[in-house]
Amino acid sequence: MxxxxxxxxxxxxxxxxxxxxxxxxxxxxxxxxxxxxxxxxxxxxxxxxxxxxxxxxxxxxxxxxxxxxxxxxxxxxxxxxxxxxxxxxxxxxxxxxxxxxxxxxxxxxxxxxxxVAPVGEAPSATPTSAPKQSGGTGSPPRILVADFDVSALEQGASNFVIAIREEILLGLSRFREIEVIDGDGDVRGDGSRDYRLDARFLPQGKGFRLMTRLQRLGDGAIVWGETHQLDSDQLGSGIEAIMRKIVGAAFPALDQDISIGAAAAGDTLFDRYMVAKRRSLNAQDRIEAQEAARELEAIVAAKPDFALAYPPLVRLYNIDYGYTAFGSSGAVERGRALELAKAGLAADRSHVHAYTVLGFCHLYHEEFDQARSCFLQALERNPYNPVRLNEVATGMTYLGDFKQARELFEQAYGIQPQTDDANHEDLGRLAWLEGDLETAHAHFVQITDASIWSQLCVAVTTTHRSPKKGEKAMQRWKDRVHKNWHRPIPPDDKEVFEWVKFHNPFEDDAGDPIFELVADALKL
Missing domain, CATH: 1.10.10.10 (Winged helix-like DNA-binding domain superfamily/Winged helix DNA-binding domain)
Incomplete structure (x- = not known):
């Protein structure tokens, strides 16, 4: 009608x-x-x-x-x-x-x-067909890797440039969240979710200067750019280093740019996934988080092989709906998370995030050997993604392999050299486990937007330094836990301590340096 x-x-x-x-x-x-x-x-x-x-x-x-x-x-x-x-x-x-x-x-x-009349129809027209349905699965963002500009270099440098470009293509192809196009020209009609990676080589002393940029095709906006210097005597190791930095920086820039525009997405499954993923990460309360979970559940029910939708859904179930309702994750939620993580990996065994997500599920179920295997496979499949490297490093921290954890944190920093709140929290926790409370505290106090865990770390390490100040900091942390608890009746200190352990799945006694001080701060 x-x-x-x-x-x-x-x-x-x-x-x-x-x-x-x-x-x-x-x-x-x-x-x-x-x-x-x-x-x-x-x-x-x-x-x-x-x-x-x-x-x-x-x-x-x-x-x-x-x-x-x-x-x-x-x-x-x-x-x-x-x-x-x-x-x-x-x-x-x-x-x-x-x-x-x-x-x-x-x-x-x-x-x-x-x-008004339906979209695309004159006011007096009568519809002759059914309403437009969902636009299908949709496509992930695409990166066109254009031919590199070597016009300023001597002809003999072409092999070196070809090697770098091939390494960049191979590195980007490991990210299942994008499609990589080798060559020049347009890859989609409107370029609405397409990007172009350009590189220009310039002579610089005895070596080269490489200028790279990532450009949005739809409107020409440049979303990322960097300059790299490479001396002629470093060509062997330099290709690998440059490739890691370009690949490791270009993808996060693209992912952030896509996420910012998610609210204006269309109606394909991929568009719906982008919106739900962003909501799952930015949810301000349990209602928002559960809405995101329902949408992600609907996506995987509609298309079980849509592998990208599984990790954000698993995360919500594993960690109290994105820590919007403390204590709400239990055996049922963790069981569903493990089931989904396995299904997500089965849907795409090349999706690195599926391995790290399953690894954390195994940690939460105290299946430590399986967790280690998942983290190592993730590392093997994509060592160029700084986010995944940090996830593997965190996993190794929980498994008690502090040496490898630190090496991986440093490797991730080498690709994306910036220290944000998450880095300070990771490095502070690692220093604490290694017995260096002063370094741990120095990391924690640099955090500007404290998570529930970094606030706990600040309170406990402050208590170790100054019991009076620490007691006040600990009370503020407990007030936050009580305010955001999943039920009206707040937990007692013993239940709070068990909740802390529940979300920090260390193997054997690896987490004792943390748990002992937390118990002391709670006066248990």
């Missing part, structure tokens, strides 16, 4: 415009100026309910009665959905264009609302 027919029969319009956005009631789609926008079911229903009110105020109670009906949820469920809608529509709560919040009462839409 057409939109026009809906209005004539007295039914609610099937299609509405809200400012620059189009709502398809029956297909449950939100379409923005740049295409479909992926939002959760509850977010769509709240937006549609507000649109049906034609800009009138809807109280919070009315929204709960309409969208959640007989389900009892807290007020944070609604605020989380409103935040999701603002993010998806590019709205600002302080200067809104779409959703106005009436403090203490509810919400209204302030953008123009109209009944």
């Amino acid at each position: 057409s939109n026009q027919g809906d209005q004539q029969s007295g039914a609610k319009p099937a299609h509405l415009s809200v400012g620059d956005f189009h709502l398809d009631r029956h297909d449950e789609r939100l379409i923005g100026p740049h295409g479909p926008v992926r939002i959760g079911h509850k977010a769509f229903m709240v937006l549609l309910t507000l649109a049906d009110e034609g800009g009138r105020l809807m109280t919070k109670d009315a929204l709960f009665d309409t969208v959640w009906k007989d389900i009892s949820v807290s007020e944070s469920a609604l605020t989380t959905v409103i935040r999701e809608l603002r993010r998806a529509m590019g709205d600002d709560s302080k200067q809104p264009k779409y959703i106005e919040s009436v403090y203490g009462r509810g919400y209204r839409l302030i953008a123009p609302i109209e009944a």
